[in-house]
Amino acid sequence: MNAINKAQLGCDELDVLRGLAALFMIVNHAGYNLVEPELYSHSIFDLVLVVSSYAPVLFFFATGVGAGIQSTYKLKNFNWYPVLYKTAVLLLADWLGFWSLGIAWGIDFLGFIAISGVVLEFIRCSKNPIISCLVGILTFSLFRYAIGPHLDPVTENNFITNLQHWVFGNIGVQGATYPLSPWMVYPLWGYIVGFYIMHYRPIIETHKVKLIVTLICLALLPAVLSIVAERRGFSFIRWGTVGVGFYIRSFAVVLLSLAFVWIISALSSLTAIKHALSLRGTSSLAVVPIHYYIIYLVSLVFVEKDLNTFFPLILVILALSFWLAKGTNSLGNMMRQSLNPQVGTIGLMVLYIPVAFLTFYYGFQASSLSIEYKTLGQLLLSLLFVLRKP
Known part of the structure; x- marks a missing residue:
């Protein structure tokens, strides 16, 4: 079995894992936006919120799995162009979210995935990637739970202090939702899993x-x-x-x-559930802005925020979010087949720049229009993933 076919087999499970992470994310965000706070403690709904709160864990883990799978058929030398391209796109998408809220910059969900990608590329090119991952897992765990609690809880708002808190994860930092410790553990763990999935694929298939x-x-x-x-x-x-x-x-x-x-x-x-749940290619990125915007629209239409309304609504939101996310990926593939990649990339960036400016402007004006422009901008950036050079 050649490397490309092996990687494709590994991607089937990865696509389902991404879809499961997206399902958790959508349910969690919808739950907190479409249900009154006093109902959070309801036994069934409380369980739904608890389980779905692990969505970022699965997303970061899936990021590592993808890197581990790809490492089995990449050359050992550094391949920085696609890494830096992906990092830039993810950071721009992340900052759009901050600009829409009137905040200049920060590191949120997409930004952390961007940082993870850079870390995983260093891991891939290290002498022993698996040992490097294990050392990283141990280090970030110790930073957060053995060293972090004993650090001086300085609350001064300066770069050095905030960087320390972000690295050790002992105190939350404004504008940085996901501290390095322990969140970096999940992509490192995922890398190990992805690596061994490919190396032991024949055994896995038969057992x-x-x-x-x-x-x-x-x-x-x-x-x-x-x-x-x-x-x-x-x-x-x-x-x-x-x-x-x-x-x-x-x-x-x-x-x-x-x-x-x-x-x-x-x-x-x-098989039908597998295909429905799978998110391939850029659809796993597109589902982020899409589900946020759908939930936003639903929250404007439905005033009654009770559980009787939520459970039917979440099925519609899930179906629509997945369908539009997969449609975005299909649109990107059609663009890639019909357009020169360089021309398509330049065209999307020309569209993105004014959209980003309007997101920034209306965000700092506290206007709801920033939500529309943010969503559009993040979808344009999602399409850039499809058009990037291999």
């Missing part, structure tokens, strides 16, 4: 049931530990700084998600 059972059994340990942590009052917060309870439970969520992905992939009777 899927054993793999699924093993993943479920492995998930039991962090699941049980998280229950103990919850009963002992450990923190499960993830905004600004990540509580140890959330961190422990996240390993169970990832392992169970992997088991789910292989169940979906292994059973032919679930």
Whole structure:
């Protein structure tokens, strides 16, 4: 089996994993925007919010899995053009979100994925990528939970202090939703998984049931530990700084998600679900602005924010978000086939510049128009991924 075919096999599971992460993200954001706060504690809805709050964990993990899969057929030398291209596009998309809120810059979800991509490229080109990942996982875990709590909790708002808090993750930093520690653990872990998926593909294909059972059994340990942590009052917060309870439970969520992905992939009777859930190519980026805008529109139309309204609505939001995201990817592929990549890229950037300016302008004017321009700008940037050079 050649490298390209092997990579394609690995991408099937990766596409489902991205789709599952997107599903979690949409449900979580819709839940907090379309339901009154006093209903958050409802038993079923509380469970929905808790499980879906691990969406960024799955997205960052999937970023690592993709890098690990690609590493098996790339040359060892540095390949910086596509990395820097992707980093620039993601940062521009991330900053559009800040500009729409009247904030000059910051590092949010898409920005962290951009940083992860740079880190993973260094990992790929290191002498021993797997050892590098393991050292990184240990280091970032120790930074957050062994060293961070003992650092002086300086709250001065200057670059050096904020950088320290962002690296160690002990105190939240305004404008930086995801601190380096421990969030970088997930792409590093994902890289290891993606690497071994490709190296042991023949074994995985013939022992899927054993793999699924093993993943479920492995998930039991962090699941049980998280229950103990919850009963002992450990923190499960993830905004600004990540509580140890959330961190422990996240390993169970990832392992169970992997088991789910292989169940979906292994059973032919679930092929329809697999195709519906899969997000390939730029659709996994396009789904971010698309779902935000759909939820925004729904929140304007539906005044009643109760659970009876939410559960039917979320099905419609999910279906529409996935359909439009896949449509964006298809549009990008058609553009790539019919346009010269350089011409298409220049054209999209010419469109993006005024849209970015209007996002910035209306964002600092606190106008709702900034939401429309932000969404349009992020979709234009999504199309740039399809047109980039291989």
